[in-house]
Amino acid sequence: ALTHLPADIVKKIQVYSTDSLSKTLNTPKTLNIVLKANKRKGTFGKEGAGIGTADTYTVNGDINRMNSGQMYSLMGDMGNVEKERMGMDAMPSMNSGRQRTINLGANYRDNRNKKAGFGANVLSMNMRNESSSRTHALNIYPNDSSTIQDQVSDGVMNTYSHQFNGNVNIGSGTKTIFFISPSIGINKSENISTQQASQQFEKTGVQTYQSSGSNNSTSTGTSYGTALNLSHNFKRTGERLTALVNIRNSDNESLSTSNTETKYATYSNAIHQQNKSNNQSMNINSNSSYNVSLGNHFSLQAQLGYSLSKDNNRYRTLKYNDETGHFDQLDTTQSNTYGSIYHAGSLQAIVTKTMGKVTMTAGTGIERDLLHGENKTNHTSLSKRYLNMLPQFTFTYNPVLSNTLQFTYNGKPSQVTIQQLQPVTLTTDSLNIQEGNPDLQQPYTHSINLTFIRMAGTRMLTVTLMSNIVTHSISSATTLLSNGARVSRPVNIEGQQNASLMVNYAMPPKTGNSSFNISGNVNYSKAPVLSNNVRNDSRSLYMSSSFSWNYHDKNGLDLAMAVSPGLNTMSTSVGLHTSYFNTGLTGRVDYSYEDWEGEMAMYYNYNSSLPANYQPALPFLSPSVRYRFLKKKAGQLGLSVKDLLNQQSGAGRMVSATSVIDSWMQTRGRYLLVSFTYNISHFGPGRTPAAT
Numbered sequence: 148a149l150t151h152l153p154a155d156i157v158k159k160i161q162v163y164s165t166d167s168l169s170k171t172l173n174t175p176k177t178l179n180i181v182l183k184a185n186k187r188k189g190t191f192g193k194e195g196a197g198i199g200t201a202d203t204y205t206v207n208g209d210i211n212r213m214n215s216g217q218m219y220s221l222m223g224d225m226g227n228v229e230k231e232r233m234g235m236d237a238m239p240s241m242n243s244g245r246q247r248t249i250n251l252g253a254n255y256r257d258n259r260n261k262k263a264g265f266g267a268n269v270l271s272m273n274m275r276n277e278s279s280s281r282t283h284a285l286n287i288y289p290n291d292s293s294t295i296q297d298q299v300s301d302g303v304m305n306t307y308s309h310q311f312n313g314n315v316n317i318g319s320g321t322k323t324i325f326f327i328s329p330s331i332g333i334n335k336s337e338n339i340s341t342q343q344a345s346q347q348f349e350k351t352g353v354q355t356y357q358s359s360g361s362n363n364s365t366s367t368g369t370s371y372g373t374a375l376n377l378s379h380n381f382k383r384t385g386e387r388l389t390a391l392v393n394i395r396n397s398d399n400e401s402l403s404t405s406n407t408e409t410k411y412a413t414y415s416n417a418i419h420q421q422n423k424s425n426n427q428s429m430n431i432n433s434n435s436s437y438n439v440s441l442g443n444h445f446s447l448q449a450q451l452g453y454s455l456s457k458d459n460n461r462y463r464t465l466k467y468n469d470e471t472g473h474f475d476q477l478d479t480t481q482s483n484t485y486g487s488i489y490h491a492g493s494l495q496a497i498v499t500k501t502m503g504k505v506t507m508t509a510g511t512g513i514e515r516d517l518l519h520g521e522n523k524t525n526h527t528s529l530s531k532r533y534l535n536m537l538p539q540f541t542f543t544y545n546p547v548l549s550n551t552l553q554f555t556y557n558g559k560p561s562q563v564t565i566q567q568l569q570p571v572t573l574t575t576d577s578l579n580i581q582e583g584n585p586d587l588q589q590p591y592t593h594s595i596n597l598t599f600i601r602m603a604g605t606r607m608l609t610v611t612l613m614s615n616i617v618t619h620s621i622s623s624a625t626t627l628l629s630n631g632a633r634v635s636r637p638v639n640i641e642g643q644q645n646a647s648l649m650v651n652y653a654m655p656p657k658t659g660n661s662s663f664n665i666s667g668n669v670n671y672s673k674a675p676v677l678s679n680n681v682r683n684d685s686r687s688l689y690m691s692s693s694f695s696w697n698y699h700d701k702n703g704l705d706l707a708m709a710v711s712p713g714l715n716t717m718s719t720s721v722g723l724h725t726s727y728f729n730t731g732l733t734g735r736v737d738y739s740y741e742d743w744e745g746e747m748a749m750y751y752n753y754n755s756s757l758p759a760n761y762q763p764a765l766p767f768l769s770p771s772v773r774y775r776f777l778k779k780k781a782g783q784l785g786l787s788v789k790d791l792l793n794q795q796s797g798a799g800r801m802v803s804a805t806s807v808i809d810s811w812m813q814t815r816g817r818y819l820l821v822s823f824t825y826n827i828s829h830f831g832p833g834r835t836p837a838a839t
Contacts, residue, residue, distance in 0.1 A: 197822030
């Protein structure tokens, strides 16, 4: 509803920190919108429809009713056109295919009682996505055994989603505040796809296989749970107790039928099978903290955390029986029933001391993780116990109000999933096989951040240096079999690390017309993997920058331009080196004259590494013109063209230690759309002082 809230009814917008005791720079923020005294009761909304070439259409609308502390909203949209994106209207939806969506929603909120409020919303969604894509992949292996794989895929996916969210808050404005937020979700997806692929050795060009296949799958899922939040402020200044509990239960089922034929040099292999799975899970996450002031310059925070994850998984792979005409031959190598329970508990103590312009925070704690898994099919079990320290340190220096220097360090473990540990082989096409590893150790991440912020008047400079080092990192061990198939298995490898430097400088308008923003980013990462049992470290360096300019004048002209060049380099231990340049260029021109509005949006992305048939030759252009009429200019008639030069988007490149993948996905392409929009706005005075 806030998307279409008329600007002329807003008196002021307040932004304040949710956690006033936090000493970090990135604390949660709350937005408080205060309405004008004579605009707190009324109805507003927007209704529209459009029709265009290439069988495009759109229908959308929302209606909102405010009555002092109450608000009702109904909203919905249906269509197969690109959604507008603020400032980026020409930019295509990357890797999204051709979509048709239907959305219906309702929202209710009641804040008439100053000490209690409640609200709820319901959203139903259906999306149909038609995709057509191709990929060209270099799979990296040592000893001249790298392969090139080309694949063409087509598919149709239907997704259905129904979501309910509620919220009750008690005690607003008092020392004790309680929130409860229940939610229920129901999801279903149906997917039909076909694939054709071929693979050959990069060095010799000798083909290893050709494959073609189809897949038909259906999945359903339900989830329900609630979040509970309690906070209490004691009489003593700075003394506060908070507690949060999040409970979530889910039940998911899937059924897929695959039919794949693979031709190798001397033989062929056909797979016709069904995969059935059922996953039931319960997750409980809780955290509580106690803050107390220990004098004028000291404060103490104690934190207690506990999480429980319980899963029951059932996998069945059934081969097709030619004699019976049914899928009734159980593949015991890919079928099992597996359950797991994961407990994680932590206890931390943190002390903060303020010494004039310096604030220091130091603390430590312990985390104990217990994992137990049981394979009920072969009557085996797996247990893991992990114990880790949780150190953290923050140093903040504020020489003047407008300058801040902050250094932070923390260490924390990452959970190991039962899917990574489970020693069961899974495959749907015999070409890509995944295995579990019961011997995995728990990864641990050391994080260091250094941030400097300087404000000079309305100008702002931000410099951030971040670094992460992961011990016992979980990476992929990939083995290329003699027939061209790949077996992937998670393993622990030391050496994963990354570092980044980000600089941003914002210059608001001096004359009231122009503003500039300049930013730069340098990112280095090292990612080790195993390829054919040979360690292969990839070292990547990405350097990028962004320059944006915005111009506005009182005659109705608005300009926005941005360019973001970048350089990517990657080298691996097995001898591969790749380097490419990419840049994105966006622009937008708006001009208003009396009741007329015109716009031209432009987007272009260049990647020097992409093959010619993946690279767009011309920019994506989206011109439009709109005319306002009727009483209070409530009506708007529009004419727009998306992708004027019909460039078809969706090209990109992904680079990693194991592969270099070029991809392309077809989108809707060029279409012309005629639309009409009607704005509803009627307001009067209400009883309450403000709406939030």
